[in-house]
Amino acid sequence: xxxxxxxxxxxxxxxxxxxxxxxxxxxxxxxxxxxxxxxxxxxxxxxxxxxxxxxxxxxxxxxxxxxxxxxxxxxxxxxxxxxxxxxxxxxxxxxxxxxxxxxxxxxxxxxxxxxxxxxxxxxxxxxxxxxxxxxxxxxxxxxxxxxxxxxxxxxxxxxxxxxxxxxxxxxxxxxxxxxxxxxxxxxxxxxxxxxxxxxxxxxxxxxxxxxxxxxxxxxxxxxxxxxxxxxxxxxxxxxxxxxxxxxxxxxxxxxxxxxxxxxxxxxxxxxxxxxxxxxxxxxxxxxxxxxxxxxxxxxxxxxxxxxxxxxxxxxxxxxxxxxxxxxxxxxxxxxxxxxxxxxxxxxxxxxxxxxxxxxxxxxxxxxxxxxxxxxxxxxxxxxxxxxxxxxxxxxxxxxxxxxxxxxxxxxxxxxxxxxxxxxxxxxxxxxxxxxxxxxxxxxxxxxxxxxxxxxxxxxxxxxxxxxxxxxxxxxxxxxxxxxxxxxxxxxxxxxxxxxxxxxxxxxxxxxxxxxxxxxxxxxxxxxxxxxxxxxxxxxxx
Numbered sequence: 083x084x085x086x087x088x089x090x091x092x093x094x095x096x097x098x099x100x101x102x103x104x105x106x107x108x109x110x111x112x113x114x115x116x117x118x119x120x121x122x123x124x125x126x127x128x129x130x131x132x133x134x135x136x137x138x139x140x141x142x143x144x145x146x147x148x149x150x151x152x153x154x155x156x157x158x159x160x161x162x163x164x165x166x167x168x169x170x171x172x173x174x175x176x177x178x179x180x181x182x183x184x185x186x187x188x189x190x191x192x193x194x195x196x197x198x199x200x201x202x203x204x205x206x207x208x209x210x211x212x213x214x215x216x217x218x219x220x221x222x223x224x225x226x227x228x229x230x231x232x233x234x235x236x237x238x239x240x241x242x243x244x245x246x247x248x249x250x251x252x253x254x255x256x257x258x259x260x261x262x263x264x265x266x267x268x269x270x271x272x273x274x275x276x277x278x279x280x281x282x283x284x285x286x287x288x289x290x291x292x293x294x295x296x297x298x299x300x301x302x303x304x305x306x307x308x309x310x311x312x313x314x315x316x317x318x319x320x321x322x323x324x325x326x327x328x329x330x331x332x333x334x335x336x337x338x339x340x341x342x343x344x345x346x347x348x349x350x351x352x353x354x355x356x357x358x359x360x361x362x363x364x365x366x367x368x369x370x371x372x373x374x375x376x377x378x379x380x381x382x383x384x385x386x387x388x389x390x391x392x393x394x395x396x397x398x399x400x401x402x403x404x405x406x407x408x409x410x411x412x413x414x415x416x417x418x419x420x421x422x423x424x425x426x427x428x429x430x431x432x433x434x435x436x437x438x439x440x441x442x443x444x445x446x447x448x449x450x451x452x453x454x455x456x457x458x459x460x461x462x463x464x465x466x467x468x469x470x471x472x473x474x475x476x477x478x479x480x481x482x483x484x485x486x487x488x489x490x491x492x493x494x495x496x497x498x499x500x501x502x503x504x505x506x507x508x509x510x511x512x513x514x515x516x517x518x519x520x521x522x523x524x525x526x527x528x529x530x531x532x533x534x535x536x537x538x539x540x541x542x543x544x545x546x547x548x549x550x551x552x553x554x555x556x557x558x559x560x561x562x563x564x565x566x567x568x569x570x571x572x573x574x575x576x577x578x579x580x581x582x583x584x585x586x587x588x589x590x591x592x593x594x595x596x597x598x599x600x601x602x603x604x605x606x607x608x609x610x611x612x613x614x615x616x617x618x619x620x621x622x623x
Contacts, residue, residue: 085128086238088231091600095214097230098186098599101168101223102216105184108169108254109144116168117147120249124151124230129237142251142262150266151247153237154274161244161276162611163267163575164233165283165536166226167253167260170218175590186216186594203293204591212596213585219594220584221533222253225284228582228603232611242615244276253536256464256493256563260536264566267540267573279614280505281540283579286594288533288587297523297598299513300531300579301506303538304355305386305497307552308465308490309398310379311336312472314483316425317376324422327413327484329365329378332428335412336405336486337363340382345397348387351501351529355385366473377476379469386497387530390548391490395432395555402430402486426484433472433489434554439482440475452478457561464492464563471557490556492563495538500576501529509578509610516609521602533587537577542570580607 088097100123106116121137124130130137136152173183182189190208193215197205207213226249233245248267250259271278287298313333318326342357349355361383365375384394406428417424431439441449456462456470468491476487500506510527517523531537549567553559582599586592 086234087126088227088234089604091596094227094231094600094604095596097227098214098219098224098594101227102184102186102218106168106170106218106251107172108252113169113251114145114147117149117249117251120149120168120226124149124233124247127234127237129153138266140263140266142258144258146251146259148248148250148259148263148266150263150270151233152270152274153233153245154276155240155242155244158242158244158616159275159277160279160614160616161246161271162280162282162614163246163248163278163540164229165260165281165540166222166229166247166249167251167536168223168226168249169251169254169259170221170223171254171588173217176217183217186214186219190215200591204586204593207585207593213593214596214599215591215593217592220286220582220592221587222285222581224584224594224599225286225581228284228599228607231604232607235608236611241611243611244274245611246270246276250536257495257536257539260539261565264539264569264573268569278573278575280509280575281537281573281577282610283531283535283537283577284581285531285533285535285579286581286584286587287598289585297517297525297583298528299510299525300528301501301510302499302530302577303495303497303535303579304530304532305538306493306495306534307384307386307391307394308361308381308492308494309340309384309394310381310465310468310489310491311402312469312476312487312489313378313380314476314480314485314487315374315376316484318374320372320374323374324417324420325425326374326376327425328374329376332406332409332484332486333363333378333380335409336402337380339401339405340380343401345401346384346394348385348389350387350499353387353529355387356532358382358384366469377473379473381465381491386495387499388497390496390544391494391552392548392550395488395490395551398488399430399432402488406430406486428484428486429482430486430488431482432555433487433557436472436475436479436482436487440479444478449475453557453561457558464558467562468492468557488555490552492556492558494552494556494565495534496542496544496570497530498537498541498543498577499529500541500578501527503576506576506578509613512613513580513606513610516606517602520605523602531579535579537579539565539570540573541575541577542567542573544571580610
């Protein structure tokens with residue numbers, strides 16, 4: 083009598099449709115409910131009916147939960163951690179097809195009736211019949227489905243290795259789920275005497291450019307950090323512009339120097355980080371008036387490979403000081419030309435220095451009260467809270483202006499890479515040979531997954547504690563945002579990402595390649611895991 087239920091292509095197709103049908107857009111009730119659905123689904127397996135405590139829920143934030151499921155072979159210590167996320171981005175772009183965004187079969191049929199409205203490549207893929215469309219099909223509920231299949235097969239066939247499935251919420255915004263599950267993974271390791279050998283993520287294989295048909299596996303994940311600047315000039319009436327200085331004027335000097343600045347670009351293993359860009363720039367006036375905007379903010383995106391928060395802050399400070407010098411020189415020339423007295427020179431200070439100054443001036447209780455007044459506002463996200471805390475302190479310390487205040491806003495994703503690890507070299511070679519021999523498919527290795535992933539929160543290698551600078555310059559640190567750096571460093575095993583091929587993540591035409599997802603990846607993942615058994619099966623030559 084057959085007991086397996088997620089093994090055949092048809093069964094996997096049904097499973098991905100069911101998982102996608104559990105609408106779990108980030109920061110919705112569906113994201114909260116998904117963890118309970120998943121726990122119940124995993125609990126259908128006979129192994130977990132016999133070991134119910136091996137499926138656990140772990141609190142993240144805002145009512146959201148991560149799920150872990152442990153298959154333990156009592157004779158084994160070696161363990162693979164299977165990482166996936168189940169939240170998805172929102173669906174406004176679906177328009178009148180919004181109700182079908184989470185019904186892949188129906189959505190794919192509906193697209194056939196309006197295929198001429200789709201971009202050419204998406205239309206061709208639709209007509210080929212090779213893809214399944216829908217929000218979350220590619221990014222990344224198929225990765226979760228494949229991990230569920232693995233743990234079902236391993237537990238039924240009693241594979242001589244341990245598997246920990248870790249499915250988390252919130253990857254698309256702050257990775258609160260992964261940050262919360264890191265301590266849980268350590269607790270599982272200690273409680274069951276596990277030896278973590280590999281962190282295996284299931285993020286999909288992304289195209290590198292339009293028309294790219296290559297399939298990729300990733301031996302690392304790119305990092306991301308968000309240097310943020312607040313700008314403080316001096317207010318004046320619009321009719322007397324030379325009596326003040328706008329924040330917009332100051333900001334223009336820094337943003338010009340931050341956008342596409344090659345000082346922030348890194349190269350490693352033949353790959354480059356994308357250049358930095360601004361993610362947001364605006365003044366802090368809450369309403370229109372003829373008072374000039376003297377307070378403003380800008381958030382910049384910087385990608386990482388080898389650098390940490392300390393090194394980025396040094397470069398950020400250097401660029402900001404160059405911007406301030408240029409601003410001061412141009413402002414001085416204007417004052418001389420117009421025969422007016424300058425309001426002062428723009429200086430550059432870090433949030434750490436601002437906090438120290440405010441504490442010395444106001445006292446710790448007053449500073450804490452200022453911070454708590456912002457933190458308790460649930461309408462603000464962590465980025466806005468970071469800005470508001472620093473802004474409130476500057477309003478109480480206006481003697482520091484005009485100034486550029488440098489800080490960090492969440493999230494922070496440290497880069498991680500295991501390309502030189504002997505196990506990863508072996509597994510990458512195995513995956514390439516397996517795909518070529520079994521499916522005549524060429525797979526290429528990328529050293530840094532460029533979509534940002536939860537792998538950033540394992541195998542942390544910073545022995546110099548460069549994270550101190552991040553902690554000290556992130557206003558919400560310890561309040562609404564933390565990263566378990568110490569615990570991350572203890573999850574010391576290499577990382578690898580092997581996932582199904584797909585296209586157009588976060589777009590209307592998000593789609594999953596069916597043969598890759600339902601045929602190729604199951605075989606490849608079985609091959610990968612079995613290669614790590616104590617007595618290895620023959621490896622494809």
